[in-house]
Amino acid sequence: MSLIPNAKLTDAGNPSKPTGEAGADMLRYMNEEHSDLTQWALDLFAYNKNDRILDIGCGGGATLRCLYERIPDSHLTGIDYSEVAVNLSKELNADIIASGRMEIISGSVADLPFADGSFDKIITVESFYFWPDPVESLKEVRRVLSKGGVFLLVSEIYERADLTPHSRENIAKYHMNVPGIEEFREIFRLAGFSETVIHTKDGEYWIAVEGQEHLCLRCLPY
Numbered sequence: 001m002s003l004i005p006n007a008k009l010t011d012a013g014n015p016s017k018p019t020g021e022a023g024a025d026m027l028r029y030m031n032e033e034h035s036d037l038t039q040w041a042l043d044l045f046a047y048n049k050n051d052r053i054l055d056i057g058c059g060g061g062a063t064l065r066c067l068y069e070r071i072p073d074s075h076l077t078g079i080d081y082s083e084v085a086v087n088l089s090k091e092l093n094a095d096i097i098a099s100g101r102m103e104i105i106s107g108s109v110a111d112l113p114f115a116d117g118s119f120d121k122i123i124t125v126e127s128f129y130f131w132p133d134p135v136e137s138l139k140e141v142r143r144v145l146s147k148g149g150v151f152l153l154v155s156e157i158y159e160r161a162d163l164t165p166h167s168r169e170n171i172a173k174y175h176m177n178v179p180g181i182e183e184f185r186e187i188f189r190l191a192g193f194s195e196t197v198i199h200t201k202d203g204e205y206w207i208a209v210e211g212q213e214h215l216c217l218r219c220l221p222y
Contacts, residue, residue, distance in 0.1 A: 015174055016130040018059075023084040027060035030126065031092075034156065038063050038125055041154040041208045044199055045121060047071045054079065054119040056109050056141065057127025061089030064104070067123075068096050077119070078104040079112070109137045114144045122151040129155070129176035138191035142213060151193070151211040158200075158207040159183065167205075184209045 018027055042063075051074040055064050058078030067076055076096070078089050089104045096102040107113050109124075110132050122145055131137045141151055157167060159180035171178050179187065181198050184207070188196040193211035200207050 018082045018084045020084065023082065024088055027085055027088050031060040031062035034126055035062065037154065037156050037206055038066055040201060040206065041123070041125065041152060041199075042066055042070060044152060044208055044210065045123075045150065047074070048120070049073045050075070051120045052118065052146075053077070054114075054122045054144065056080075056112075056122060056124040057085075057130075058089045058104060059085050059125070059127070061085075061092035061104070063123065063125050064089060064102060065093055065096070068093070068101065072101070074101070076102040077114075078102070079107045079109075080104075081106065081108045108132075109140060112140050112144050116143055117146040117149075118144045120146050120149050122149070123154065124152075125154040126156060128153050129174070129178065131177065134177060134179075135187050135190045138187060138193075138211070142192055142211070145211075145213045147213055149213045151213075153184075153209040153211070155207050157205045160205070163205070181207070 014023055015026065018024070047070060051071060053067055053074050053076050055067070055076070055078045058064055058080045061078065064076050064078045067074065080086050080089065083106060086104055086106050090097060093102055093104065097104065105113070122141055128134070145151055157163070157178060159178050184198065185196050188209065188211050191211070194214035195212040197210040197212070198207065199210065
């Protein structure tokens with residue numbers, strides 16, 4: 001498996017922050033390329049009616065659309081710091097936005113423009129590679145996650161001994177942050193998540209890191 005299956009398109013599109021028409025073309029390609037990864041990850045969520053769900057680094061908008069198709073009674077929010085990504089996500093999901101079930105905004109994971117506990121579920125697909133200060137960014141994610149909520153970090157690759165030389169070259173080339181399993185556990189612990197569950201898929205390099213924010217039973221009213 002190649003980490004960057006279309007290097008020419010990726011180079012032109014700037015994967016860390018897509019810009020211009022090349023960035024839009026790259027995001028459309030990624031919508032298709034990451035479809036199987038996204039569906040696998042979404043199977044890990046237990047959905048509830050009227051869930052409030054945030055997609056961080058929503059890219060070309062495909063994950064948001066998949067979420068709506070699975071749980072049309074939810075309210076979905078997408079955020080990306082690339083204006084190209086925001087515009088493309090809005091274009092792909094125009095009908096859902098018009099229904100009032102989705103909004104897509106510009107912003108950074110480093111300073112999420114939401115109140116504490118705003119979301120029941122949060123997901124990010126193929127964006128963690130480029131997050132600034134992973135622990136501080138994860139603290140910000142945890143801040144906007146409700147008690148009892150779940151955050152799912154999804155990547156098609158993680159640090160492991162059998163990564164190909166080509167994959168390692170691309171990790172260095174694009175300055176990607178690619179932790180291993182134990183490093184993921186540690187940064188989620190430092191960010192304050194109550195529990196971390198690691199999911200991987202046989203035959204793939206895929207990983208989904210599930211950070212849980214447990215309810216405080218002593219805080220519940222009687």
